[in-house]
Amino acid sequence: MTASVRINDVVIDRWQSYNIENDMLTPADGFSLTLAPASKAVFDLVPPDAEVEVRIDDTPILSGFIDERVVNVVKSGPTINISGRDRAGRMVDESADLQTFPRLDILELADRLARPTFPLGATLSNADNRDLVRGRRSGKAAAGAEPIFSKSSEAPKKVEPGETRWDVLQQFLEPAELLAWAQANGEKLVIGLPKYNQGTQFRFFLAKSGSLRISETNVEDATITDSVANRYSKITVNGSSRGSARNYGTRVTKHTATILEGPQFDGTGKSFQTRKQLIIADDDVKNERDA
Numbered sequence: 236m237t238a239s240v241r242i243n244d245v246v247i248d249r250w251q252s253y254n255i256e257n258d259m260l261t262p263a264d265g266f267s268l269t270l271a272p273a274s275k276a277v278f279d280l281v282p283p284d285a286e287v288e289v290r291i292d293d294t295p296i297l298s299g300f301i302d303e304r305v306v307n308v309v310k311s312g313p314t315i316n317i318s319g320r321d322r323a324g325r326m327v328d329e330s331a332d333l334q335t336f337p338r339l340d341i342l343e344l345a346d347r348l349a350r351p352t353f354p355l356g357a358t359l360s361n362a363d364n365r366d367l368v369r370g371r372r373s374g375k376a377a378a379g380a381e382p383i384f385s386k387s388s389e390a391p392k393k394v395e396p397g398e399t400r401w402d403v404l405q406q407f408l409e410p411a412e413l414l415a416w417a418q419a420n421g422e423k424l425v426i427g428l429p430k431y432n433q434g435t436q437f438r439f440f441l442a443k444s445g446s447l448r449i450s451e452t453n454v455e456d457a458t459i460t461d462s463v464a465n466r467y468s469k470i471t472v473n474g475s476s477r478g479s480a481r482n483y484g485t486r487v488t489k490h491t492a493t494i495l496e497g498p499q500f501d502g503t504g505k506s507f508q509t510r511k512q513l514i515i516a517d518d519d520v521k522n523e524r525d526a
Contacts, residue, residue: 238268240317241288242280255289255296257368259416259429262401263324264297272312278304281317288420295367297321298421321417323424325352326400335393341426344407345415348400349424353417357424367419467513468502470494474517 238255239248251271256264266289270277281287281304288298299321307314320327326348336344345357394403408415408426416425441454474490497505501512 236291239290239293240268240281241290242285245280247277247280255291257296259414262415263299263320263327264417265318265320265324266297266299267316267318269314269316271314273306273315278306278313278315281315287317287319295419297417297419299324299417322352322421323401323415323417326404326424329400331394331398331400331403333394333396341407341411341413345404345424345426348404352400353422353424355422357415357426358418359426361425361427361430363423364418364425463506463511466496466506467511468496468507469510469512470515471513472515472517 237248238250238253239246240250241247247270249270250268253266253268255266258264268289281301283301283304285301286299287301289296300319301317302319302324303317305316305318307316329352331348334347336347339347342357342359349357404415413426413428418425439454439457440448440451441457442448442452471491471493495502497503497507501510503510
């Protein structure tokens with residue numbers, strides 16, 4: 236696979252190494268590419284904040300902006316590394332305008348927050364994006380219909396000072412259990428859900444050494460990481476209410492839900508050998524379903 240970067244209709248290839256994220260759970264997918272030796276012409280083409288489109292084998296993967304350019308000068312010639320994020324990175328960084336959202340559904344809210352970073356605003360369909368990232372391969376697997384979900388909004392109707400555009404968007408998406416991700420060409424912000432019932436779209440295969448199927452390999456290398464960092468054997472969520480100067484009440488905890496990672500009473504027995512517990516108290520949890 237070959238990576239290339241398009242900037243102002245100029246295509247730069249020959250990248251020695253690259254790292255590109257493509258994760259629906261990541262608010263802004265990142266990219267990093269290294270070129271050596273690098274000419275002054277390339278240096279001039281990739282300043283910080285330049286708008287770029289990153290491609291793999293002529294298939295668009297993401298469109299965004301360069302956050303950082305690093306030049307390393309050695310005897311064999313200069314090396315340039317550029318890194319950045321897709322267009323959603325602007326929403327992650329940028330403060331939202333102070334505004335209210337009266338009687339708007341999720342699509343209308345997302346569209347207002349997405350522009351002008353995403354020229355065509357927001358969409359509830361991932362069909363166009365799916366066609367982009369699947370490339371020009373023949374015999375594509377059927378993708379099926381888009382997941383069905385409610386567009387109604389239950390979040391607060393105004394922006395608080397200091398909130399980023401992505402923070403505000405998440406307040407509307409989380410109660411509806413929806414996700415947001417950038418379209419590969421950067422034209423739209425997609426609002427929706429993963430589609431688990433579609434056919435297999437890609438197949439990754441790495442034959443073991445000496446295998447007769449070595450010619451089928453399409454993976455250079457693979458790494459498996461087992462980690463319990465930032466994970467817990469037992470998580471408990473409590474809906475909480477606090478006393479105030481008006482009601483003089485005490486703190487009350489209700490609407491509790493617990494999830495275990497393993498079969499034992501404390502969540503051990505699978506990934507964890509000893510208990511590791513997290514308790515979350517959230518004023519916005521109004522019922523056991525939310526918990």
